Amino acid sequence: SITLGSSTAAQSVLIGNGVNAAAQTVSIANGATASTSTVNILSGVGTAGTAALNLGNNTRVTQIDIGNIAAAAARTINLGTGANTVGIDTINIGTGNSTVAGGKTINIGSGTPSGSGTNLLTIGSIANVASTTTIQGGNGTGAISLTPQTTGTIVIGASAGSGNITLGSSTAAQSVLIGNGVNASAQTVSIANGATASTSTVNILSGVGTAGTA
Numbered sequence: 247s248i249t250l251g252s253s254t255a256a257q258s259v260l261i262g263n264g265v266n267a268a269a270q271t272v273s274i275a276n277g278a279t280a281s282t283s284t285v286n287i288l289s290g291v292g293t294a295g296t297a298a299l300n301l302g303n304n305t306r307v308t309q310i311d312i313g314n315i316a317a318a319a320a321r322t323i324n325l326g327t328g329a330n331t332v333g334i335d336t337i338n339i340g341t342g343n344s345t346v347a348g349g350k351t352i353n354i355g356s357g358t359p360s361g362s363g364t365n366l367l368t369i370g371s372i373a374n375v376a377s378t379t380t381i382q383g384g385n386g387t388g389a390i391s392l393t394p395q396t397t398g399t400i401v402i403g404a405s406a407g408s409g410n411i412t413l414g415s416s417t418a419a420q421s422v423l424i425g426n427g428v429n430a431s432a433q434t435v436s437i438a439n440g441a442t443a444s445t446s447t448v449n450i451l452s453g454v455g456t457a458g459t460a
Contacts, residue, residue: 372404 251259262272275285288299302310313323326335340350355365370379383389392400403411414422425435438448451460 251257262270275283288297313321326337328335340352342350344350355367357365359365371377381390394400414420425433438446
């Protein structure tokens, strides 16, 4: 073993920390690997105090890569996946307040697979607990878009779901449009049109009005 800095007292261990007047490269375990390699940074089991891991917090950094290579084998990249029993993890991605258009452009699984490749994305949990998933948009046209490939389907609600699905609940003036595009070919809009194996009720404009007209 080669140990660099093992004091139990307050200590600073500085590597490549000078003000560089020319290009500088600091490499850790960066050789061509011919066997297993493991790099641990701030991964000991803490028993007191707190710790912070700062990576790329430099105003001149223009690119931060983590696992950004076509891998030779399957990988698992984990971020905050520990099973917490006491503390709460808050994981922020692109939450800074930008002052330029598109200042936070975030892409998740937006690549274009080829051949037999597919992208599989899961957001949120369906465990029977009081979890919530919130998707927010701005004030422009298409602020929230659910857009599959032209032959793809969009499914909202579980096949055995018993909770309410609410579409349009504003108390202000609002238009709720269903099947409202200018169709250049045949179009079918179905409401409660499945084969019924129990009582079905369809209410349209059946609330008790207290003002205005309908």
